[in-house]
Each structure stands twice: as C-alpha cells, then as structure tokens.
Amino acid sequence: MVKKVFEKPLSWLERILFLDFIRGLSITIRHAFRRTITTHYPYEKLTPPKRFRGFFGHKVVNGKEPQPAFDEWVERFKIKVEPGRSRCVVCMLCKRACPVPQLFEIEGEKLPDGRRRVSVFNMNMMLCTFCGFCVDACPVDCLFQSDIHETASYTRKDAVLNLELLERIGRDWQARREDEPDRIWIDDAQRQKLWYENDLKLPEVRR
Amino acid sequence: MDSVLAWLIITVIKILVILGIVLGIGAYLTLVERKVAAHIQRRPGPMVVGWHGLLQPLADGLKLLTKEDLFPRYGNRFLYNLALVLALVPATLVFAVVPFGPEFETFGIKVKPILTDVNVGLLLVFAFGSMAVFAIALAGWASNSKYALIGSMRKAGIVVSYEVVITFAVMGPIILAGTLSTYEIVQKQIEQKLWYIWLQPIAFVVYMFAVLAEMGRVPFDIQEAEAELVTGFTVEYGGMKFGLFPLVEWYVEGLSLSAIAVVLFLGGWSPINIPFLGFIDPLFFLGPLSPFVWFALKVTLLFLFILWLHWTLPRYRIDQITSTAWKVMLPLTFVNLVLTAVIAPLIWR
Numbered sequence: 001m002v003k004k005v006f007e008k009p010l011s012w013l014e015r016i017l018f019l020d021f022i023r024g025l026s027i028t029i030r031h032a033f034r035r036t037i038t039t040h041y042p043y044e045k046l047t048p049p050k051r052f053r054g055f056f057g058h059k060v061v062n063g064k065e066p067q068p069a070f071d072e073w074v075e076r077f078k079i080k081v082e083p084g085r086s087r088c089v090v091c092m093l094c095k096r097a098c099p100v101p102q103l104f105e106i107e108g109e110k111l112p113d114g115r116r117r118v119s120v121f122n123m124n125m126m127l128c129t130f131c132g133f134c135v136d137a138c139p140v141d142c143l144f145q146s147d148i149h150e151t152a153s154y155t156r157k158d159a160v161l162n163l164e165l166l167e168r169i170g171r172d173w174q175a176r177r178e179d180e181p182d183r184i185w186i187d188d189a190q191r192q193k194l195w196y197e198n199d200l201k202l203p204e205v206r207r
Numbered sequence: 208m209d210s211v212l213a214w215l216i217i218t219v220i221k222i223l224v225i226l227g228i229v230l231g232i233g234a235y236l237t238l239v240e241r242k243v244a245a246h247i248q249r250r251p252g253p254m255v256v257g258w259h260g261l262l263q264p265l266a267d268g269l270k271l272l273t274k275e276d277l278f279p280r281y282g283n284r285f286l287y288n289l290a291l292v293l294a295l296v297p298a299t300l301v302f303a304v305v306p307f308g309p310e311f312e313t314f315g316i317k318v319k320p321i322l323t324d325v326n327v328g329l330l331l332v333f334a335f336g337s338m339a340v341f342a343i344a345l346a347g348w349a350s351n352s353k354y355a356l357i358g359s360m361r362k363a364g365i366v367v368s369y370e371v372v373i374t375f376a377v378m379g380p381i382i383l384a385g386t387l388s389t390y391e392i393v394q395k396q397i398e399q400k401l402w403y404i405w406l407q408p409i410a411f412v413v414y415m416f417a418v419l420a421e422m423g424r425v426p427f428d429i430q431e432a433e434a435e436l437v438t439g440f441t442v443e444y445g446g447m448k449f450g451l452f453p454l455v456e457w458y459v460e461g462l463s464l465s466a467i468a469v470v471l472f473l474g475g476w477s478p479i480n481i482p483f484l485g486f487i488d489p490l491f492f493l494g495p496l497s498p499f500v501w502f503a504l505k506v507t508l509l510f511l512f513i514l515w516l517h518w519t520l521p522r523y524r525i526d527q528i529t530s531t532a533w534k535v536m537l538p539l540t541f542v543n544l545v546l547t548a549v550i551a552p553l554i555w556r
Contacts, residue, residue: 032246036251037249
C-alpha cells in the first residue's frame with residue numbers, strides 16, 4: 001500500500017489551464033448555493049448540552065437527594081432540611097476545592113431550635129474560571145452548573161450570585177432539565193443520532 | 208450659442224448620473240461582497256437591517272460618519288488628507304471614458320452615453336490607474352505607522368510591476384481595433400463581429416490577474432494582509448476616511464477595471480457573439496434598452512467573478528507576486544503581442 005505524504009507538484013498542463021484554481025472555485029460555488037448552517041443568535045438560540053459549564057445554581061430539597069450521603073451530612077451538622085430550599089450543608093468543600101477560594105462567601109446560622117442552615121452563599125463570578133471543581137466536590141449534589149451562558153451584566157455587583165438567586169436557578173433547572181439523560185454514554189441511541197446528523201465518521205458510530 | 212448650452216446641460220446631467228451611479232453602486236457593492244462572502248462560507252450575511260440586510264450600507268455609512276476623526280501623532284496632516292483625495296478622484300475619473308451604450312437620440316439631440324469620448328481614452332484609464340500608487344504611498348507615509356508603511360510599500364511594489372503587465376496586455380486589443388478610444392474599440396468589435404477575448408485569451412487572463420493586483424484582491428491582497436498588517440495602509444485612518452479607502456480600492460476601482468475589461472475583451476454593449484458570424488441577442492424584447500442591460504450584466508458578472516476568486520484563493524507572498532509579474536506575465540504578453548501583430552491584418556480586411 002502506498003501512503004500519500006505530499007500532493008504531487010502540478011503538471012504543466014494543470015498550471016497552464018489553472019486546474020487547481022478551478023477545483024477550488026468549484027468547491028466554493030457548490031457551497032455558495034447550499035443551505036446556510038448558522039444560528040441567528042439573538043433570535044434563535046441553541047440549547048447547550050446538559051453538562052454545559054454555565055452559571056452556578058443550588059439544587060433544592062425535593063426528595064431526589066443522593067442517599068445516604070445527604071442524610072449523613074445532615075445528621076453530622078444538624079442541618080434543618082426545608083423542602084424547596086437549598087440542599088447546602090455548609091461543609092465548605094466547594095471553597096476548599098476552588099482555585100480562587102475568595103470568590104466564595106459562605107456562612108451558616110444557628111436557628112432557635114438548635115438546628116443550623118446556610119444563611120449566606122455568595123459567588124463572585126468576576127473571579128470564577130468555570131472549572132467546575134466545586135461542583136465535583138459537593139457531597140450532597142447541591143452546587144451545580146446550569147446552561148445559563150448569557151452572563152453579561154451592567155455592574156460588578158450584578159455578577160455576584162447570592163443564595164436567593166442560586167436557589168432560583170436551581171428550581172428552574174430542576175423543573176426544566178433534571179430528568180434529561182446525559183448524552184455521553186456510547187450506548188445512548190440519542191447521542192448516536194446526534195453524531196449521525198453531524199455527518200461525522202467516528203469509528204464507534206455504526207450507520 | 209443654443210447648442211453650446213444644450214451640450215453643457217447634457218454634460219452636467221451625464222456627470223451627475225455617472226457620479227450617482229458609481230458612488231451609489233460602490234456603496235451597495237459592500238453589501239454584495241458581504242453576501243457573496245457569507246454564502247461561500249455558508250453564512251447568511253447581514254439579515255437584520257432591512258429585508259435581507261438591504262439597508263446595511265446606509266447603517267454602515269451612518270456609523271462611520273459618527274465616528275471620531277483621529278489623527279496619528281507626528282503624522283503629516285496635509286499628506287494624510289491629500290492621500291484620500293488622490294485615491295478617490297482618479298478612480299472616479301476613469302468612468303469619464305467608459306462607454307455605457309451606443310449613441311441614441313432624445314428630443315432631437317444625439318447623446319453618446321460616455322462622458323468624454325477622447326481619442327486616447329485607454330491611455331487616460333491607465334494614467335489614472337497609476338495614480339492610485341501615489342495615494343497609497345502617501346497614506347502609508349503620512350500615517351507615521353510601521354504597519355501602514357509596510358502595507359503601502361508592498362502595494363507600490365505590486366502596482367509598479369503590474370502596471371507594466373497590464374499596459375502590454377491591452378496592447379493586443381488596441382492593435383486589433385486600431386484605436387485608443389474606448390467608444391471606437393467597442394464599435395470596431397461590433398463591425399468585425401468579434402469579441403477580442405476569442406483572439407486574446409492570454410491577454411484576458413493576464414489582464415484579470417493585473418486587475419486583482421491593482422484592486423488589492425486575494426490572491427494579491429498582500430498590502431492588506433489582515434493577519435500580518437492589521438489592514439495595511441488604512442490602519443491610522445478613522446471614521447469615513449477609513450471607509451473611503453476600501454470603497455475606492457475594492458469597489459470603484461474594481462468596477463472601473465471590470466468595465467474596461469468588458470470594453471476591451473467582451474465587446475462592450477454588444478450581445479452574445481459567435482466569432483466572425485454575428486451576434487445573438489436573447490434580450491431583444493428590451494428594444495433600445497438592451498445594449499445598456501448587456502453592458503451592466505457583463506460588468507456585474509465580471510465583478511462577481513472577482514469576488515468569487517477573492518473568497519476562494521489563499522494569499523501569495525510578495526516575492527511570488529512580483530516574480531510572477533516579471534517572469535511569467537510579461538513574457539506571455541510579449542508573445543501575445545507578436546502573435547496579434549501577425550494575425551491583425553486578417554481581422555482588418
């Protein structure tokens with residue numbers, strides 16, 4: 001078998017008749033009359049994949065917490081569990097995992113009945129690199145990254161996510177996309193369809 | 208006295224019509240270029256301002272007019288502004304000798320749709336074309352910027368080499384027609400029932416290469432070279448002054464050189480030609496408007512071809528460009544010249 005390393009130099013006939021030019025021109029004219037493949041951004045928007053690393057959110061207590069980890073952490077820190085509020089157990093593991101720890105401002109409070117809960121959870125997005133270490137570190141599947149990627153704001157203050165906002169993002173996410181499967185597994189038929197539509201020839205994709 | 212007045216009025220009307228058409232179309236060609244480029248890259252191009260972006264050139268012009276007019280420190284203000292005038296005026300003046308159609312009669316007055324039918328029209332065209340070098344060299348020098356200077360020097364090098372080539376390339380059609388007047392050249396092609404491209408294919412190809420070089424189009428856009436030189440000699444210009452350079456260089460000059468190519472090689476306003484037999488006119492139903500439509504159609508197609516080339520080909524190096532001009536193009540035009548001189552008596556009979 002002959003392996004092709006370089007294009008052969010053009011023959012004299014090809015040079016005189018500009019055959020390489022003509023080949024290129026025929027490719028561009030074919031593309032010019034095909035359908036355009038762009039998204040008209042402010043009017044049409046793509047949904048990012050589920051594992052997209054966008055703005056952060058706090059998942060709220062809704063009965064789908066990872067067990068037994070959640071109950072263990074709640075028992076250890078005597079956390080007051082309220083349905084519809086953040087799952088955060090104030091373990092500070094997110095802050096320890098963060099490469100820029102000062103972007104987290106986390107405080108807990110003690111309630112009159114002796115239980116505790118999170119009171120302050122600020123994340124300064126100006127410092128964040130969206131690496132996702134904090135999400136990996138979270139033992140109770142509370143902190144996560146959503147598909148919100150239009151993050152521009154008019155003031156620096158608006159770039160700080162507080163607890164209320166994080167919970168709101170979390171509720172919205174759980175309503176919209178929590179049950180959606182991750183499209184990363186090789187036996188996922190939907191994923192294969194996505195690759196097929198993109199017309200990519202990957203070795204593991206069978207037509 | 209009366210006839211002088213009529214001549215004056217007609218000339219003023221011609222000037223206004225030509226200026227309006229050239230600058231208006233020049234502005235709208237920016238939209239055409241963006242659309243063609245976008246579709247070749249499978250994008251839709253401007254879509255928001257007006258139907259399919261039809262008002263985009265107006266929006267762009269408005270934006271450029273409201274920009275701050277910056278001037279580089281230690282630059283030369285007189286030359287900086289002179290470069291602008293030197294770029295715009297000769298490029299527009301070329302249209303004075305472009306014939307748009309045959310002579311016609313309205314209100315008992317015979318009107319030639321050409322501003323001045325001088326008997327050295329082609330000489331004027333290439334004289335004006337050479338003046339573009341001064342504009343670019345001055346723009347680069349007066350800006351006091353190394354990018355601008357490098358860009359303008361590259362452009363000057365290219366234009367100097369390709370001026371020689373283009374002059375020898377158009378020698379062929381001139382010999383066949385026996386005249387330098389643009390109007391007469393088209394008339395001769397109609398009388399001889401022959402577009403000169405059939406006898407001068409080499410000259411046509413060489414001419415097209417030279418047009419690309421003079422317009423600063425890819426593959427010869429070395430003076431712009433966005434990746435290396437930002438945008439070459441226009442770096443230090445701002446606002447409408449920045450907008451005028453591409454308008455002149457890419458659109459007005461491109462239109463004028465395409466029009467001259469149509470006049471020299473494609474028979475001006477004549478319909479489709481079968482060599483030595485006659486002309487076939489599929490647009491006969493337009494009556495007296497047909498020649499004007501043919502001329503506009505040919506210029507449009509030629510310009511679109513240049514755009515198509517621009518968005519297909521990669522860029523050559525400066526030494527490759529100049530060595531092509533001196534070592535390949537120039538000898539080819541000499542060969543073409545000799546061949547033309549041999550066969551010319553057959554055409555003249």
